[in-house]
Amino acid sequence: MDNNGSFYQQAQRLQDAAYDVRNPKIREARLIIEQTIKEELRTKPREEIKQLHSWNIGNPPYFGIQPPEEINHLLQQIQIQYGYSPAQGLEQAIESIFAYHQSQKFINLKRENIFGTDGVSEGIRLVTTATLNPGDEILLPTPNYPLWRLFVQQAGAIPVHYQCDEKSCWYPDLADIIRKISGRTKAILLINPNNPTGAIYSLEILQQIISIAREHRLIIFADEVYNEVLYGQAKHIPIASISDEVLIFTLNGLSKNRLMPGIRSGWIAISGPTHQARDLINGINLLVNARLCPNIYGQLAIPLILPRADYLRPLLVPGGRFFDQIEAASQAINQCEELSCVKADATMYLYVKINSPNHIANDEKFILDLLNAERVQLVQGTGFDDKNLPRHIRIVCLAPVAELTEGIGRIIRFLQNYKN
Numbered sequence: 001m002d003n004n005g006s007f008y009q010q011a012q013r014l015q016d017a018a019y020d021v022r023n024p025k026i027r028e029a030r031l032i033i034e035q036t037i038k039e040e041l042r043t044k045p046r047e048e049i050k051q052l053h054s055w056n057i058g059n060p061p062y063f064g065i066q067p068p069e070e071i072n073h074l075l076q077q078i079q080i081q082y083g084y085s086p087a088q089g090l091e092q093a094i095e096s097i098f099a100y101h102q103s104q105k106f107i108n109l110k111r112e113n114i115f116g117t118d119g120v121s122e123g124i125r126l127v128t129t130a131t132l133n134p135g136d137e138i139l140l141p142t143p144n145y146p147l148w149r150l151f152v153q154q155a156g157a158i159p160v161h162y163q164c165d166e167k168s169c170w171y172p173d174l175a176d177i178i179r180k181i182s183g184r185t186k187a188i189l190l191i192n193p194n195n196p197t198g199a200i201y202s203l204e205i206l207q208q209i210i211s212i213a214r215e216h217r218l219i220i221f222a223d224e225v226y227n228e229v230l231y232g233q234a235k236h237i238p239i240a241s242i243s244d245e246v247l248i249f250t251l252n253g254l255s256k257n258r259l260m261p262g263i264r265s266g267w268i269a270i271s272g273p274t275h276q277a278r279d280l281i282n283g284i285n286l287l288v289n290a291r292l293c294p295n296i297y298g299q300l301a302i303p304l305i306l307p308r309a310d311y312l313r314p315l316l317v318p319g320g321r322f323f324d325q326i327e328a329a330s331q332a333i334n335q336c337e338e339l340s341c342v343k344a345d346a347t348m349y350l351y352v353k354i355n356s357p358n359h360i361a362n363d364e365k366f367i368l369d370l371l372n373a374e375r376v377q378l379v380q381g382t383g384f385d386d387k388n389l390p391r392h393i394r395i396v397c398l399a400p401v402a403e404l405t406e407g408i409g410r411i412i413r414f415l416q417n418y419k420n
């Protein structure tokens with residue numbers, strides 16, 4: 001037996017690995033709270049019990065935001081197939097993804113360079129595994145959706161974080177990117193629209209990133225899983241639509257844009273000078289063949305669901321749940337002294353600054369204390385690889401307005417006397 005009392009040990013490369021959107025200590029605390037609430041319900045009416053707000057994952061159906069009934073009917077018509085599909089994905093799914101990206105004006109995308117995946121998450125694992133050698137460096141944003149860092153580390157490569165600037169709409173700090181490029185830098189990640197900041201990048205920023213990538217021969221990974229979750233008049237520009245001079249891996253899927261995270265349907269689209277990337281694309285082909293095929297239900301859904309942008313839009317304009325919720329949360333946050341945030345142009349998140357920098361040394365402890373005291377579950381800035389002061393927290397804005405503002409009230413009250 002080792003010190004942990006456990007004979008069977010996880011691989012060493014997992015010892016320091018973390019994915020704090022689902023932090024194990026927080027999960028444990030939440031289970032205890034759920035049990036306590038069950039017990040309280042035996043003796044008290046529901047209205048007297050402080051309810052748990054689990055606001056750590058961008059999972060719209062969990063909050064009752066579902067595709068409409070008509071879409072359920074559409075999916076029920078799927079004739080499920082039991083065999084493996086081609087490793088790349090079903091032909092009709094690839095065709096539908098190709099048409100989608102054509103409509104977005106992707107430059108130099110070919111059908112053979114589209115690969116179906118089990119959600120964007122599998123896409124991230126595939127592209128990092130196929131691209132990165134041990135010791136390679138990759139530029140990741142701060143703050144960052146942490147699955148990218150996790151898979152980069154699993155590939156033995158080195159995450160090097162560039163800063164996104166809260167004072168400039170959370171845009172990437174280009175000078176910081178240039179400073180951090182070394183002879184070992186192989187790629188740069190853009191999460192656009194961004195989780196957790198809700199920022200969308202301008203054409204100028206994207207052009208400058210292309211020019212940096214061209215000069216230093218960097219591959220661009222473009223995680224665009226929120227490209228349609230845009231508020232009001234906000235516009236998203238896919239980076240693959242502005243240049244074919246740089247190799248671009250765009251990752252997307254049905255999880256956020258079509259409110260279907262559970263069906264695990266995603267893809268990778270490789271564009272740009274793919275004729276210079278045959279070896280790398282062979283590597284992707286090896287990995288997709290080795291995993292046999294993406295899940296068949298997710299693939300069958302793509303031709304039916306991907307063209308249906310219509311049912312998301314009403315949620316994103318005034319009167320729609322996404323819009324009203326993020327608006328109400330922004331207002332509640334920016335009206336108090338304890339918190340502030342840049343208004344999100346996209347996504348379902350607010351990345352919120354805690355305006356008491358000296359009081360929170362350990363933001364993971366803060367999140368745990370907040371959960372235990374106030375039953376509000378969030379993710380701390382360090383969970384997004386953001387070690388900067390002042391501390392930040394991410395609020396998932398998917399609960400109905402009344403719940404959201406009530407829960408934000410709890411956070412504000414808790415902060416008034418909090419120190420760690």
Ligand SMILES: Cc1ncc(COP(=O)(O)O)c(C=O)c1O
Nearest residue numbers: 119120121145195225253255261
């Ligand atoms: C930026 C980003 N990329 C990828 C994912 C994973 O997406 P999927 O559910 O399609 O695996 C998420 C999930 O929240 C995300 O926020």
